[in-house]
Amino acid sequence: MKKKVGQVTPEEKNEIQQLFERRNGLNELAKILKADNTELYEKLVKDMGETGTKFQGWWDRMAQKYQWESAENGNWEINFDTNEIYLVS
Amino acid sequence: MLQYLVIILDDTSVAYCHADNPLEERNLMPLETLKKGILFGMKQNLMIQYVFPDYALPEEYASIIESIDNVKIYPIGKKPDTGLNDESEADVEVAMDIPENVDAQNLVLRLSFSEMLKQKDEIVKLFAQGKRINLCITDVEQFADEQIEAYKQVLNEWNTALLDLYKQGQSPQFNLLTDRMMLEKMHNCEAGVSNITLAPNGKFYLCPAFYYDERMQVFNQMNHHQPSSDNSVGDLEKGLDIPNPQLLKLNYAPLCRKCDAYQCRRCLWLNRKLTWDLNTPSHQQCVMAHIERNASRDLLNDIRKVGEFMPEINIKEIDYLDPFDVRKEF
Amino acid sequence: MTKIKDSNEPWKGGMAKNITFIVTKDCQLACKYCYLVGKNVKERMPWEVAKTFIDYVLDHETDPDFAYESVVWDFIGGEPFLEIELIDKICDYIKTELFRRNHHWFNSYRFSFSTNGINYHEKAVQDFIKKNREHLSIGITIDGTEKKHDLNRVYKITEKGSYKDVVKNIPLWLEQFPFGGTKVTISSADIPYITESVLHLYGLGIHEVNINVVFEDVWQEGDDLKFEEQLMQLADAIIDGGYYQDYSCSFFSELIGKPMDPERDNQNWCGAGKMLSVDAAGNLYPCTRFAQYSLRDKDAWIIGNIKDGIDKNKIRSFLTLDRVTQSPQKCLECEVASGCAWCQGENYDAAQTHTVFQRATAICLMHKARVRANNYYWNKLYRKLELEDLREQYEANKREVKPEIC
Known part of the structure; x- marks a missing residue:
């Protein structure tokens, strides 16, 4: 079941979309980067940690700000085209 | 509307604009072709402009040439002898260096950019002769943004000289700086619109440069797959046949139709050579024309400090040199 | 709660910079309506050309021609998946270089393909898809019924219809790209x-x-x-x-x-001039349709090459078209x-x-x-x-x- 529970601003959407894209990019880069490329590998590991933290931080911040409805075993998802937040359970 | 017919009398006729004439072998227009060309001009009510080579034409050409009112364009010091003395005010002498004397009322001075800079002080001396000076830069395509300041500077120096002449009550005419001050709308080359060129082969071309390119088999594209086999736009037998004629007009040139560098040549030949589209000017042509426009504005303002001058003309201040850079505002 | 995203709209609404690699001018098919009149087996893009091109593009991050928030790296042929090994290498290099250079496109890129679908199921293609799944957009061309499809989309030598070889890959494709x-x-x-x-x-x-x-x-x-x-x-x-x-x-x-x-x-209507294409020789075009293999009567409209870059005079008319x-x-x-x-x-x-x-x-x-x-x-x-x-x-x-x- 999918239910609209809120909406974020375009700026807020842009922030999470960029983090989402970066996280995907880092994950796919991780598949090809070898540990012997020390400099780049360390940069990647550090970035993955930072991006993950920022990603989680965005949802925490927004949930706090907007007080979206939640459900046990449910997910929130965002539609990048409409900036709407849905509760999927 | 067509007003002028340019007749290239010989393959070696003098080049009088941006393009050099690379043809070295004489190839005189046959008398019959000349007669038909003149007849075409008469029927279309066109003013004939003959372009002469640097050698004397056979005697039998003189009477034909003078069978109609005309303007003569000829190499400096080689005034054609056609047996008549009714020199036109519009006759043009063409020089590739600073001339000692200028007979005609109009001088086309064809110089490369670097030669122009070198001879800038000599050029100043021409301003006071009471002639119209048309300075034509022959390597526009080589002009680089790094030369912008040098161009601004030389125009500024010439402005000072021209201002002195205005203060003395003279009205010098120098295309790069004084034309724009007099213009309220575009006044460009208008090849194919107000003028058309007849070559010795009896075919029409937008301008002499397109004829040279065809004769030299200059390929019209960078990748050089196909020669430009035929640049002609009709002939004396079938008449004019200009494909896509609308693209020669100002309204069909997105970069030019709202531009106010009214003195710009809008050279179709350079357009095709550099951007591959006849209606689209190159960065070089736009930048040079705007440097001239802005310098004309400075000159106009300086002259007005001395007295009233062309009050109906307003050249506004702009912050770009290439209209392409502000095209979204169009 | 786990957070996921949901979007099936066209990516970036078509506002991204579109950069196209003409990786090959070869194709298994000889579709009767194909506008590519100059297809051939010889013009396959060498890796060095692709690499030099990528370096050129990424070196010009701040140039107005590349000042787009996002980028779509497009691969076209002929049939692009005939060059899957080269494509794989190109994409790996792009990802690595975007990251190494801290290029802003690392946060916003896609790899896009338009394929005839014939070798979609092959291991090399599937491995590539798995590796780049989150950044892919793949369209398979299928013209309709077997009769309609095979009317035009035929193999180049046998002239046999290709429908059966394409349709068998549609379920896999839709599973991966619903x-x-x-x-x-x-x-x-x-x-x-x-x-x-x-x-x-x-x-x-x-x-x-x-x-x-x-x-x-x-x-x-x-x-x-x-x-x-x-x-x-x-x-x-x-x-x-x-x-x-x-x-x-x-x-x-x-x-x-x-x-x-x-x-x-x-x-x-068209984005030619805002897009950029490169072919096997390293020549640059305002769109693939201006490469010689796409043109019947005119010469290619080459706007530069990977060594000298773009001759901006050659894109002025495109960018002023209305x-x-x-x-x-x-x-x-x-x-x-x-x-x-x-x-x-x-x-x-x-x-x-x-x-x-x-x-x-x-x-x-x-x-x-x-x-x-x-x-x-x-x-x-x-x-x-x-x-x-x-x-x-x-x-x-x-x-x-x-x-x-x-």
């Missing part, structure tokens, strides 16, 4: 098969059918009326069968068939002008002179036929919805078919 759309091309001989083909594609599970008539002057007298009849049949089938709720066909759009204002609606300047009077006065497309490459190829400012109008009657059928479609659909009291609900949830900008 919102994948297909591109159908209509030429004169295809007109009688339009309705059955679109319905067939829906039946295969393809929800988005992007379909267009070829821009070339191939149309016979009476084709427009046959076309209109087919589209009306298709309209009936879509409405009566209820397909309009979950499926789309780009022939039907509420945005087409209106007069256009010369000032307000003056934008160019609708009014390139259109003949009949188009400017046309009462049903909106949605009537053009291809800048075909305009150039068909023009009387060396220009991109002469709009080809070979599709004029076909567009007008489409508009008539389109009007029929919307009138019929809305009447049905009103009678069923479902119009409001439909309006709220409808999938908007945007005109496909090339």
Whole structure:
């Protein structure tokens, strides 16, 4: 079941979309980067940690700000085209 | 509307604009072709402009040439002898260096950019002769943004000289700086619109440069797959046949139709050579024309400090040199 | 709670910089309507060319030509997946370099493919898809029923139809790209098969059918009326069968068939000049349609090369093109002008002179036929919805078919 529970601003959407894209990019880069490329590998590991933290931080911040409805075993998802937040359970 | 017919009398006729004439072998227009060309001009009510080579034409050409009112364009010091003395005010002498004397009322001075800079002080001396000076830069395509300041500077120096002449009550005419001050709308080359060129082969071309390119088999594209086999736009037998004629007009040139560098040549030949589209000017042509426009504005303002001058003309201040850079505002 | 995203709209709404690698001019097929007149097996892109090109593009991050928030790296052929090893290497290099250079496109890139689908199932292709899954957009071209597809899309030597080899890969493709759309091309001989083909594609599970008539002057007298009849049949089938709720066909759009204002609606249709393409020789083009293998009568419009970069004079006309300047009077006065497309490459190829400012109008009657059928479609659909009291609900949830900008 999918239910609209809120909406974020375009700026807020842009922030999470960029983090989402970066996280995907880092994950796919991780598949090809070898540990012997020390400099780049360390940069990647550090970035993955930072991006993950920022990603989680965005949802925490927004949930706090907007007080979206939640459900046990449910997910929130965002539609990048409409900036709407849905509760999927 | 067509007003002028340019007749290239010989393959070696003098080049009088941006393009050099690379043809070295004489190839005189046959008398019959000349007669038909003149007849075409008469029927279309066109003013004939003959372009002469640097050698004397056979005697039998003189009477034909003078069978109609005309303007003569000829190499400096080689005034054609056609047996008549009714020199036109519009006759043009063409020089590739600073001339000692200028007979005609109009001088086309064809110089490369670097030669122009070198001879800038000599050029100043021409301003006071009471002639119209048309300075034509022959390597526009080589002009680089790094030369912008040098161009601004030389125009500024010439402005000072021209201002002195205005203060003395003279009205010098120098295309790069004084034309724009007099213009309220575009006044460009208008090849194919107000003028058309007849070559010795009896075919029409937008301008002499397109004829040279065809004769030299200059390929019209960078990748050089196909020669430009035929640049002609009709002939004396079938008449004019200009494909896509609308693209020669100002309204069909997105970069030019709202531009106010009214003195710009809008050279179709350079357009095709550099951007591959006849209606689209190159960065070089736009930048040079705007440097001239802005310098004309400075000159106009300086002259007005001395007295009233062309009050109906307003050249506004702009912050770009290439209209392409502000095209979204169009 | 776990947070996921949801989006099936076109990525970045077409506002990204589009950069195309012509990786090969070879293809297994010799489609009869293919505009690529110069396909060959020789011109395969060497790795060094691809690498130098990527370096050139990434070195110019701040240049206005590349000042886009996002980028789509597009791979085209011939058949791009014939060069899957090269493509894999290119994509790995792009990802690594974007990251190493802290390039802003690392946060916003896609790899895009338009394939004939024949070797979609092969291991090398599938490995590539798994590796780059989150950044891929892949469209498989299937023209409809077996009969319609095989009418044009035939193997180059045997002239055998390719339908069976493509259709077997559709389930795998839709499993990986559930919102994948297909591109159908209509030429004169295809007109009688339009309705059955679109319905067939829906039946295969393809929800988005992007379909267009070829821009070339191939149309016979009476084709427009046959076309209109087919589209009306298709309209009936879509409405009566209820397909309009979950499926789309780009022939039907509420945005087409209106007069256009010369000032307000003056934008160019095509993105040529804003896009950038590179071929095996390292030559750069404003769009692949200006490469020599795409042109019948004109020379390639090469705007530079990977060593010297872009000659900006050669893209000035593209970036100043507008609708009014390139259109003949009949188009400017046309009462049903909106949605009537053009291809800048075909305009150039068909023009009387060396220009991109002469709009080809070979599709004029076909567009007008489409508009008539389109009007029929919307009138019929809305009447049905009103009678069923479902119009409001439909309006709220409808999938908007945007005109496909090339």
